[in-house]
Amino acid sequence: MPKLDASLIAGLPPFEGLEKDELEQVLAPARSLRFEREKPIFEQEAEAHFFFVLLDGHVRVVRTTPEGQQVIVRYISEGEVFGIATALGRTAYPATAIAAVDCVVLAWPSALWPELSTRFPALGANTYRTVGSRLQEAHTRVIEMSTEQVEQRVAHALLRLVRQTGRKTGEGIEIDFPITRQDIAEMTGATLHTVSRLMSAWEGEGIVKSGRKRVTISDPHRLMLKAESREQR
Amino acid sequence: MPKLDASLIAGLPPFEGLEKDELEQVLAPARSLRFEREKPIFEQEAEAHFFFVLLDGHVRVVRTTPEGQQVIVRYISEGEVFGIATALGRTAYPATAIAAVDCVVLAWPSALWPELSTRFPALGANTYRTVGSRLQEAHTRVIEMSTEQVEQRVAHALLRLVRQTGRKTGEGIEIDFPITRQDIAEMTGATLHTVSRLMSAWEGEGIVKSGRKRVTISDPHRLMLKAESREQR
DNA sequence: CGAGAAATTGAAAAGATTCAACTCTCGTGG
DNA sequence: CCACGAGAGTTGAATCTTTTCAATTTCTCG
Known part of the structure; x- marks a missing residue:
């Protein structure tokens, strides 16, 4: 040894x-x-x-x-x-x-x-x-799961991942390891379908860019807005 | 002193x-x-x-x-x-x-x-x-909130309270302190309305008995069944 | 290049919330 | 001691988010 x-x-x-x-x-x-x-x-x-x-x-x-x-x-x-x-x-x-x-x-x-x-x-x-x-x-x-909708939870989860493991690239900050929609769903208590729909929508808005097992946040600021908005219940 | x-x-x-x-x-x-x-x-x-x-x-x-x-x-x-x-x-x-x-x-x-x-x-x-x-x-x-429906979560929460603080009475096991529907809602990530509906239904089935700020579990075993059934997603 | 995993997307269904109105209960103060 | 008022609880109806089901497409790696 x-x-x-x-x-x-x-x-x-x-x-x-x-x-x-x-x-x-x-x-x-x-x-x-x-x-x-x-x-x-x-x-x-x-x-x-x-x-x-x-x-x-x-x-x-x-x-x-x-x-x-x-x-x-x-x-x-x-x-x-x-x-x-x-x-x-x-x-x-x-x-x-x-x-x-x-x-x-x-x-x-x-x-x-x-x-x-x-x-x-x-x-x-x-x-x-x-x-x-x-x-x-x-x-x-626990609090997020009690008080937020899926959209906010997924946004928060991505932001947390980016903070912990983000790696700067030309197109934004990339999450540094392979991660699937299913993984994100298992982190947020959602289904992979809902996560996929959200990510597609955000991709359309130019907030994230993602491919197979890869996620890049191109506009963290606007993702934060998604994470904060509409806290009610 | x-x-x-x-x-x-x-x-x-x-x-x-x-x-x-x-x-x-x-x-x-x-x-x-x-x-x-x-x-x-x-x-x-x-x-x-x-x-x-x-x-x-x-x-x-x-x-x-x-x-x-x-x-x-x-x-x-x-x-x-x-x-x-x-x-x-x-x-x-x-x-x-x-x-x-x-x-x-x-x-x-x-x-x-x-x-x-x-x-x-x-x-x-x-x-x-x-x-x-x-x-x-x-x-x-976190896991319960990810994988269970409100009914299971409320059942689990009540069972946990009973286990921690239950006090035997003639009609079953009573939770030992004042607790409102709102409190139970805040423990489970539900609304007081949903909790109230569930408790009413369970009261009808003879599983719980409850009044203002008081909850008694008359049939813990059947409440456990509610807590366990229908875990999917 | 092919195959299986990953991702997407539409449509229908379901669970829970929201909104609203109403009732009940208990403690307090006149 | 009783009436009253606020807090607690109930319940119907409408709405909405998310899931479920299903079918299809895309990607990548062996």
Whole structure:
């Protein structure tokens, strides 16, 4: 096993506030893993033997209902921790994580969490801060689903994706990984048909440009207007 | 200030695993407060100066959108921690907490969290376990809102309330605090009209019994059937 | 180049909301 | 102690958003 270098993780949010030698100590028990596009990194209900930091790529976190319906919980971007069930006192992963593109991750054995988070309090604090924002995000989503129409929800979802993973191109900001209408539907609680109709309409208005598994926002400002307008109920 | 007794909190989930003398140390910096029905305990956006444990009563946690729409995030029951923004690295409360009935709470200054959670690791672990289940719960709610119809969502919400706060009566299990159709609507992302129609129908079928601000489930089993049936999309 | 996945689009149907009017209940103050 | 008024709940009818069903087209990758 090649020794991992502290520069790999220096500057990533979870490790903010750690010294170089601390980074090395944190890194020592970690292993680096690669996952091909569409391969699962861990499965819902499986025992949470590891927790992860995403070094490169994008990960889709999906929860499946007993009836087999899927909902996309979130996308993980570079530098984020995920699979941290153990930090929240759970022994099993509550969702499945799938590499949306080819990915490189660091994995730590869950059993080390108590020791690591005590020895490096900043690591614990950073992680729990992340948990806090995810909890808020989840509530925000509940609120959106309660109070907004599909059009607003889809607009908000696209804007969030663009903010997290947008990549500038000549025609606007492109979402950095393959994403289907079905995926967007699973993020917003809509059907792929409705999403498709919306995107077609927006394409006509020159707000987005999209093709097979690709979405580019050409006019984020006007998309924001779509996201804000008509909040009632 | 009267000295608080360890027996007040012994056996409550957040303090599981602490010895009697540890309980006393934890309790020392806490103060006990009373809130009348419908009085706010803390307000959304306000600085999170305290975190709380509910000793008696029920608390409604509400988030308000910039447009003024309200959504009920959850109800807190006896023995639960709440207002723990500080444990998640936030300086402001993300929601408003309102006493649903007359309440007694313990309050600790947020500034003590780092010290308390380090000195009493069990306290930290218990709290983060709670956070973990709330995160899961929030995701469950997102999933319900994505995949279920209003009827299933309302049934699920009632069942959850009954499980958390149910009190056996002659006619079934009653929800232990005043709750309006509007409240149920704000928990499920429906309108009070739809909720009212559903409850009327269920009352006709002998599944629930309800009056002004009161709901009793007379036949939980048949309500479960309503909650489960017809999951599609 | 061919095949399967992804996307589009029309038409019909359904669920839930909106609008509106009305009733009931309970607490309060004269 | 009773009447009154506001908050809570009910219910019909019309409307609308979104889904469902179905058929077709487009894309891309092996």
